Amino acid sequence: MSKNLVIVESPTKTKAIEKYLGSDYKVVSSKGHIRDLATSGKFGFGVDIENHFEPNYVAIKGKKKDITALKKDAKAAKKVYLATDPDREGEAISWHLKDALELTDDDYERVVFNEITKNVVTDAFNHARKIDDDLVHSQETRRILDRIIGFRLSKLMQSKTGGKSAGRVQSVALKLIVDREREIEAFKEEEYWTVTAKFPEIEADLDTVDGKKADLKTEEETDKVIGGLNKEFVVSNYETKPKKKASKYPFITSTMQQEAISKLGFSSKRTMQVAQKLYEGIDIGNDTVGLITYMRTDSVRLSDEFIKSSYAFIKENYGEEYIGHVKTSKKKENVQDAHEAIRPSSINRTPESIKEYLSKDEFKLYEMIYARALASLMKEAKVNATTITLDNNNTTFKTTGQVLVFDGYLKVYQKFESSEDKILPKYKVGDVLISDEIIKDQHFTKPPARYTEAKLIKAMEELGIGRPSTYASTITTLTQRGYVTLIEKKLNPTEIGITTTDKLQEFFSDLINVEYTAKMEEDLDKIAEGKKVWYKLLESFYKDFEPEVENAFDKMEKKEDEQTGEVCPNCGRPMVIKTGRYGKFEACSGYPECKYIKPKEKAPVVEVCDCPKCGGKIVERKTKRGKVFYGCGNFPKCKVAVWDKPTGELCPECHSLLVEDKDKNVKCSACDYTK
Secondary structure (H helix, E strand, O other): OOOEEEEEOOHHHHHHHHHHHOOOEEEEEOOOOOEEEOOOOHHHOOEEOOOOOEEOEEEOOOOHHHHHHHHHHHHHOOOEEEOOOOOHHHHHHHHHHHHHOOOOOOOEEEOOOOOOOHHHHHHHHHHOEOOOHHHHHHHHHHHHHHHHHHHHHHHHHHHHOOOOOOOOOHHHHHHHHHHHHHHHHHOOOOEEEEEEEEOOOOEEEEEEEOOEEOOEOOHHHHHHHHHOOOOEEEEEEEEEEEEEEOOOOOEOHHHHHHHHHHHHOOOHHHHHHHHHHHHHOEEEOOEEEOOEOOOOOOOOOOOHHHHHHHHHHHHHHOOHHHEOOOOOOOOOOOHHHOOOOEOEOOOOOOOHHHHHHOOHHHHHHHHHHHHHHHHOOEOOEEEEEEEEEEEEOOEEEEEEEEEEEEOOOHHHHHHHOOOOOOOOOOOOOOOEEEOOEEEEEEEEOOOOOOOOHHHHHHHHHHHOOOOOOOHHHHHHHHHHOOOEEEEOOEEEEOHHHHHHHHHHHHHHOOOOOHHHHHHHHHHHHHHHOOOOOHHHHHHHHHHHHHHHHHHHHHHOOOOOOEEEEEEOOOOOOEEEEEEEOOEEEEEEOOOOOOOOEOOOOOOOOOEEEEOOOOOOEEEEEEOOOOOEEEEEOOOOOOOOEEOOEEEEEEOOOOOOEEEEOOOOOEEEOOOOOEO
């Protein structure tokens, strides 16, 4: 007897879903995408430019057998249910399945669910629909745009600069990193001084001098202010105000990645891999269940069912006074964020109750997702914030503190959010305090910090560059192409990354910029909403783009390889310096006819200490610009790297390397610990 056929993307989902649906259903996997654009036609785009950019799709290498097997299953089935992921990419995969399996509208239904639990999955089959062509066209347009821009600009960069690739989102993200590096290089540090008055119970910092905000630039100015002080400070103001501290929204993709990077030490790629596993299903005893909702989302919305069950959970476990209100976002909801925020599939499935079934990474991420979703529905924390102002000879000093009065959402989220009390003693206006010591400190302004993965993802989200599914892959691409290196968890542009950005800006500043890329995302949203015709967007884009590319091929100066003064021992042509993923090397100028590469002379290795991650050795190394840093000798397998020289000791708090900075201060290379 024939069964209903359900096709999902990932094989790990099949067992749980088949169990939920029962014996009338067979659940199989497409194993992700089955087809992609061909590399035929003009410039290998795989589209017919003259015919409204009609795409030509072919089976992805190795997928023909899968398609044949799926066709066989589909022909034997009563009905085919396409249950790929609940976003535009998932919608496009469903369309490809329908087309490749030659299904008619009568043969199939499209089923969407945001979490893999029995109630949600079975309910989704009661709300089956047909494929949304607008969503498919939006994803298709994105793929064609990325193919056109990627193929043309990558070939241009390869022929002119030695860069490996360029892309619609990738190159704008790289520009952000390069622009920040230029800000750092152009930065001029300025000296400034602070003054602190110490008392038996408190310390207070200089706030104003002669009624103006203190702004001390030199030691001479500072000494003059200190010279005018006496030991008696009068309390001129003692103010305590109640303040509320609201919880944050539940996670969306970008905020989950940012918090996992900063709080858990995960990379964006690792975060998404772990989240994918939590979503697709974990074996818990005799059951397989998806622990979180779909992890690619822009929405902060929570389902009514989850809110109701969470309120009951809060009341039972913490008391009614901890029940908060649902956070609403002013952000315009679009098709891309039509599903929910990232949350646990059941609030009653606490992290501790399932810890034994999770890996270390899975538990850490699940615990954070669980706490964030629960905290978003809890009452604000309440603090009493106190400010004390002290007067002394036309100068004022201030100190502030706060006391937690009601912990509210911090009851469950304290672990992931620092909130230390600083309790100040009670004083009355007119009280006189005698200082023990007046301390002056010299400081220098610091340049803007390089982007971390978390900060870059935040910037991309705020600027409208890319979408939730692209953040992690964009950063991975930049590192794999050798455009950036990760040192002390900061993204540092390489020489080739800077050169590639400069050349793209010289010829494509109207295309490779934040505003254009964000506008393109808005247009893709409009296609998804049926408000814009997909091929007209492509026609308009290509009409302007291709002439710019032709001009660049014609006028962009090719970066000539620097000759070494030696000749190739194989063919006699000049030897030149090339740049690859792992730095510069010497090779024959006759490539590809001659593939000779000169073996590198091994520079003496200066070992500093053991690597805390892999057990190898931390050695002294240099960037392409000659700046010294310290990295693991097992690179690229191990990517531990720091700017300051390691001491050989490990941080007692996070077990990363302790380093000594230029001022001889010993500090942790990863956290805020100082020795």
